Amino acid sequence: MTRFMQWIVRHRGISVIALVVVLAILSVKIYTIEIDSSAEGLMVEGDPERIYYDEVKEKFGSDTLTVVVIEGKGGNIFNEETLTLLQTLTDKISEIDGVTKIQSLTTVNKIKGEGDSLNTDKLIESVPSDPEGLRQVKEDAMRNDVFLKNLISPDRKVTGINIFTEKKADDKKFNERFSKEVDRLINEHRGEHKAYQIGSPLTKVTFSSYIQKDQSTLTPVAMAFLIFLLIVSLRSATVSFLPVITGSLSIGATIGFMTLMGYQINVITAIVPALLIAIGCTEDIHMITEYFEGLRHGKNKKEAIMYMAGKCALPITLTSATTVFGFSSLAFNHITILREFGIVATFGLAINFLITIIVIPGFLQLIKVPMIMEKKKQNPVKKYINVLVEWFIVLATRHKPTVIACVLIVLTVAVIGCFRIKVDTDFISYFKEGSFIKQRIDSIHRDLSGALNFNVIVETGKEDGAKEPEVLRQIAGLQEHMDSTGKIDKSISLADYIKVMNREMNGGKKEMQVVPDSKNLIAQYLLLMAEEDTKNYIDSNYSTANILVRHNTTSSANLTALLDDLKGYVAKNFSKDLTVRFTGEGILINNAADYMAVGQVTSLGTSLLTIFAVMALLFMSFKAGILAMIPNVIPIVLNFGIMGWFDIPLNTGTCMVAAIALGIAVDDTTHFMARYYKELRVTNDQKQAIANSMRGEGEPVLISSVALAAGFSILALSEFNPTIQFGLLSALVMLIAFLSEMLITPLLLGTVQLITLWDFLLVKLKKDITKVSPLFMHLSQSEAKKVVLLGGIRSASAGEYIIRQGEKGEDMYMIITGNVTVTMDSEGTSKELAILKEGDIVGEMALMGGGIRSAHVIAVEDTELLRVDNKSLEKIRRRFPRTAAKLFLNISRILSDRLRTQNLANMGSRYSS
Amino acid sequence: MRKWSLFSRLLVVSIFTFFMNGLFIPAATAAEMSGKEIMEKQKKLQETNDEKEVLAMKLIDKKGNAKDRKIVRYSMKTGAGLNKIMMIFLEPKDIKGTGLLTWEHKDGDDDQWLYLPELGKEKRIASSGKKNKFMGTDFAFEDLRPENLNTHKYNLIGSEQIEGKDCFVIEALPVGKEEKESGYSKRKLWIRKDISFTVKIEFYDKKGKLIKVQENKNAKNVSGMVWRSDEIVMKDLGEEHQTSLIVQSRSINKGMDDDFFSLRKLKSPE
16 A cells, blocks of 8 residues: 555656546536435335335325415404415416315315205305305305314314425426425415415425535535644645645545436435545545654655655555445445435545545645744643543553443443434424424424325225225224324325215214215215315225325334334224225335334444454454454444433434444544554553553544544534434544543453464464474474564564674564575675575574674565564573473574584685685 | 587487498408307207217226216206206116206206215205216216307307318307306307307316317217217316217107106106
8 A cells, every 4th residue: 555655656647647537537417416305315215115105196196295374364264365365375376387186175165965955066166255155164164074174273263275296207396396486376465364385395495405505504614624623733824725625626526426326415415525524634634744744854845745655555545444434334225315325425435535645745746845833832732632641541551440340331321222212214303493394394283284194095905895884984993093092183084075975965963974884875975076076085996095194293203103003903993805004205204214223233234344354354363353343332332322312313314423433433443553563562561552552642533533523513503403413423422432442442452462473473474483483393383372472573674783793682583574684794894694584593692692793684675573582581491491492402403503504604715715 | 509419419320330330340241140140050950859868978087097887868948948957877886876857947046956866865956056077077067058048158259170070169158147157267169060060169267278178079960950979078188087978879859748857757767
């Protein structure tokens, strides 16, 4: 990776051209980007229920409902002005394209028996102006139960126009056009009346306008935040715009990618730009910091850039990779918008990585070396951070039991909270409390019936089956049960019409408001009713009936409970030859709740496995993989615990927190463990290594956590509840992850022997050490391990002196990788004695006798060596005499071999001179 | 004053005459018959004393689902020139015997009774409007009555060919009380010039929008100058629904009794 990055630095021209080409290709269709305000993305892909829903729509007409609510003048709708307004609006709205059905007091027919006569005329032929006429209309309207709470409030204060619409599949502007036209008509005609519309088209349009609003606030705020952060942390204005450039390019590329994939900006993908800036900038900062570091070390611009490339390549590749993996787990979700988000975010972060590593070196090359402050004065903040870090070191190393106990208590509480989490896929709950949509939803529920609807479909499977009295009675029974739950505002079925007709045909007696016993009579009643009144409740061959249900249950959990209750009633009370199904847009979205929970588990599972694999590979240890997971699992458990205890539902926003938190938090773990690993090799003392790692990584981890937390809290400015919850929860989880990183990781590292030299050697040598090195010849595996574990690692870069002739020394080395040359200075000339390779031993002379080095040992290339000192050998001799015997025998063999070759060489030289 | 008065009167009369000539003479020469005259001629030629038709009714919705029904329709003209009509469902079984009896009244307030066999009693239909659709069909009650020349104004607005036959195009506008009670603001009728038979009617709603089209197909000479269609198709353009009536049998002027159009007969027609 380092080489790749240095290659990029060297071949800037090609890289930049390649990048420009890629960006150009991506942006060919960028102008076609559109906002998706349909709710379809919230549904589950390939849900068989969706096909059924389409069939039902085909049969009974669209269920896309808009209600225009009009408040009557003086608290009563039965006056000439209000009814005229009702009629005007009904007429005008019915002319809007896409209206498939409209229903108000001015369109419906009455069913009214008077003595021996029956009146099925329109309820309002023309709006009466005389009090008697108005009184008559009121009486007729209140007489039909079907109208109550549907077209008119029981207290007569409010009336509604129910408008069903269907948009053409390719008509993306329908909702906007329709709801604007309805608003225009309302405002034009309402005079002093209070009137408003509420329903699915308006909700969706508002949705997309809020998405736009989110775009226009979140992205600039994220940008501003970024610039602020840069100026504060880099203290250079010249380079502060660099991350803005890479961020903007990444956003452009990502939006271009979306257009090529045919995606639209939806409520979730809308946060991608802000996310790219918040997460993407960490790499930029990392690189620029290293560049400055290079400059401070006195390197020139070019060298500093190479230095940066060398230092950053691995860490930023790793952190990018884990973050990308974290997001990509969402790409396998069954809920369309989450899957799209997963794909878009994965792409965005990946391209951001490429853009960053190409653009940053390129730009740094172009611009002048920025004026950087001379070694900054001790930053006061830094002092506090150091105090904090020391405090953490004390906690993690000296108060282990207390820390463990606390963590366990917190975890237990959190786990209990996990069981309280409710899944919520509801569309309406996206809107904030107090938003006008929420207000209207509440007021229509209070005055008429909830604006939400679903259908209950009763299939008899045979022609005319739905005319059977038994079937209608069961339907009526279900409706009564619905009323008794108190959770359903209104339900309308054919049974209601038949009951009212039966009552009116039998002298208007209340007790006759029942489904009659004769199927023929029902058929004859049906003949008297206008087909436009009944076609929504019974299909054309009378085999299937439909109950329209209006409600106001906006949370998935409650809706599921309600539906389960109704299904339970059906199972108990309906005859087995009837098929009863519940469908509707709301139910389909609700179905997504189950998939969301499943998706959450799979997505987290995949992420954890990925992290485990990456860590295990990186540290060449199974244990390391597991260790790396624990400090990352804790924030996730706490995240769910917080959600459970604070009633934050798992919705399209919050379900991403865990996966994303994991992707980001694991970056910290990667840095920390890499540091620890390095420290361990140097110090060979666990405690020391942990403390050093904490000192080294504490500050950057804290700063990046706080920066990310702040970045995520920007999302609180969103218009949508899930986005706000996502932002705040993510921010909190970032801080928790920091704590977990600073407490749990050191604690675990201190408790578990993580990476041993033995593991290290096994991987590096790729062979059994006892076969490679003469030092370990004839030792058993476990004996060799004992020796290795007492040793340490030393690395040397090419040309570095590992041993200097004449110095005192008490250790010997075994070459793990690389080559060394052994040279001896004598009489002013330097003579190469030997070139040694892996498995060979150097420095053994000093160890055995005297302590004065007899020759130089210089690394020919970058070399790693296993160091064994006198003290360690002494330990082995005391504790494991058998092992020591074999080892010393090997050393003597090596020595005598060396002596023999040395003597031969000396003799040769003597003869030649 | 008088002189002036006489003079002025003469002046007014002469001006009036001048204008009246200017207005009426070209009109009178342009068309041989007025709209009203065409309608009157049609009524004279096509009206019968009584008729009985058995009709196969097909209701087809926009998805092509069809419902079949069969009805028998009796009609007669009373001595006063008013119509009495009785329609009874023969099929399907569950609505067999359901009937509707209409007595036309001069003032337009027709009497209508409905009989549901399963309920066993008749109900008067208290209807101020004629625009209600007839029992799930696309015909409104008013579409099923003979043309009432007294309550409409007819304008001849042109002449067109339909299926190779020259037709008058007449605009029929409801007037007076009818204007309020009718569901239509106007109708357009295409009347064949050769046989005075209506082959097509367009119906326009109160806002002037075309909502329904009726076509009278397969015109047949059934007696004397009387022509009838064997297949009537009414299409509701808004609902995308259509009703077709196919005549299965017909008898004309067989001499029907006024007594037949009674509530007693409505309950047991055979």
